[in-house]
Amino acid sequence: MRLAGKVCIVTGGGSGIGRATCLLFAQEGGRIVVADKSLDAAETVAGEVGEAAIAHRTDVSDSQSVRAMLKQTVDRFGRLDVLVNNAGYGIPGSVVETDEADWDRLMAVNLNGVFYGCKYAIPIMRERGGGVIVNTASVVATVGIRDRAAYCASKGAVAALTRAMALDHVAEGIRINCIAPGTIDSPYFKEMLADSERPEALRRELEQRQAMNRLGTPEEIARGILYLACDDSSFATGTMLTVDGGMTAR
Ligand SMILES: NC(=O)c1ccc[n+]([C@@H]2O[C@H](COP(=O)([O-])OP(=O)(O)OC[C@H]3O[C@@H](n4cnc5c(N)ncnc54)[C@H](O)[C@@H]3O)[C@@H](O)[C@H]2O)c1
Numbered sequence: 001m002r003l004a005g006k007v008c009i010v011t012g013g014g015s016g017i018g019r020a021t022c023l024l025f026a027q028e029g030g031r032i033v034v035a036d037k038s039l040d041a042a043e044t045v046a047g048e049v050g051e052a053a054i055a056h057r058t059d060v061s062d063s064q065s066v067r068a069m070l071k072q073t074v075d076r077f078g079r080l081d082v083l084v085n086n087a088g089y090g091i092p093g094s095v096v097e098t099d100e101a102d103w104d105r106l107m108a109v110n111l112n113g114v115f116y117g118c119k120y121a122i123p124i125m126r127e128r129g130g131g132v133i134v135n136t137a138s139v140v141a142t143v144g145i146r147d148r149a150a151y152c153a154s155k156g157a158v159a160a161l162t163r164a165m166a167l168d169h170v171a172e173g174i175r176i177n178c179i180a181p182g183t184i185d186s187p188y189f190k191e192m193l194a195d196s197e198r199p200e201a202l203r204r205e206l207e208q209r210q211a212m213n214r215l216g217t218p219e220e221i222a223r224g225i226l227y228l229a230c231d232d233s234s235f236a237t238g239t240m241l242t243v244d245g246g247m248t249a250r
């Protein structure tokens with residue numbers, strides 16, 4: 001029960017890594033706000049968790065929506081201990097191919113979403129003497145991959161912002177870290193394959209990118225997020241935990 005009594009928000013909690021994180025956090029005694037732009041998805045996951053969870057329709061790219069998520073959390077549970085800024089997505093394309101509006105939309109979710117979450121959660125945590133934030137970055141924060149220019153840029157910025165915020169708020173008892181997953185078999189990944197003209201070949205290629213020759217599971221990433229969210233990582237702040245089947249080891 002490593003999160004016994006802790007109040008935790010997971011953005012993008014309606015699917016994939018976020019869903020697995022909500023389920024694991026609840027097993028560890030956490031009370032969960034499943035925040036997702038899809039209310040249906042959030043409600044389904046909150047239903048899987050049971051009484052310890054509520055669902056909130058949140059668009060992390062909209063600061064008002066993020067503030068409403070935080071307000072509802074405090075109104076309902078009286079506190080906030082853990083924020084997992086996990087909502088995000090990728091788009092294909094080199095920088096030349098990337099449409100300006102698509103770039104802006106992606107940054108609004110992947111980067112501004114983390115900014116808004118932290119900007120408005122930190123004062124709430126500070127008031128109670130501390131808290132923990134975990135941001136979902138990616139291995140692409142440290143290694144380049146082809147055909148994902150905007151996505152790589154957004155995740156690199158999440159890692160840099162994590163380090164900067166960790167230093168700014170260490171004296172306030174707030175730890176801020178990020179997780180860097182390799183390629184994970186989530187609904188997002190399945191959608192990407194479905195959009196491809198050669199899904200089987202692409203799947204094999206992406207499996208082989210990991211030294212372990214397989215994809216990771218959302219549950220394997222959730223266990224890394226749990227480590228960063230609970231006191232097991234009490235000496236860690238401003239760091240990035242890479243869980244990538246050895247992808248960046250070579
Ligand atoms: N799957 C991978 O291979 C992989 C690898 C590294 C990092 N990541 C990152 O992990 C995170 C979760 O990805 P996943 O694979 O579980 O994806 P997913 O698509 O299965 O789940 C993402 C969830 O985020 C929600 N979401 C999207 N935009 C949102 C918004 N504006 N506001 C609130 N919710 C929003 C979606 O509705 C969805 O429920 C993302 O930040 C992604 O970039 C994924």
